[in-house]
Amino acid sequence: MEARAVFLNGPEDLHLDTLALKAPGAGDLVVDIAHSGISTGTEKLFWSGRMPPFPGMGYPLVPGYEAAGEVVEAAAGTGFKPGDHVFVPGADCFNGAFGLFGGASARLVTQADRVTRIDPALGAEGALLALAAT
16 A cells, blocks of 8 residues: 655755555554644654654655645544544654654554544544643
8 A cells, every 4th residue: 555745854955755554453443644734843853854853753754744644544442443534643654754744645544442533513623632732
């Protein structure tokens, strides 16, 4: 399985690429992403090359923060089904790239117990769920 994603290969080296996704396992969802937040702090520091070491992140990187999208595949027993709209707090699902949050991708694989079902009417605002909770 592959996904089109924003790919930050190194400082000031940003482009779109097609990346292989890790295969979904038991308890996973495959989600088509409609909206992703952008951090003007973390992602700007990665873009400039000034990001201090952070566990689970480095180059190459799929940026993007929390995201909102639609479930397209759901493992049995997850409680989700295709068509459910969900908030995704992050997904490290790319072969060959970091993606602790990784929301700047057309598709993600993530653990079902990490996501939250949301009203599809939220649209882009669905990606802001964590900020609203804070």
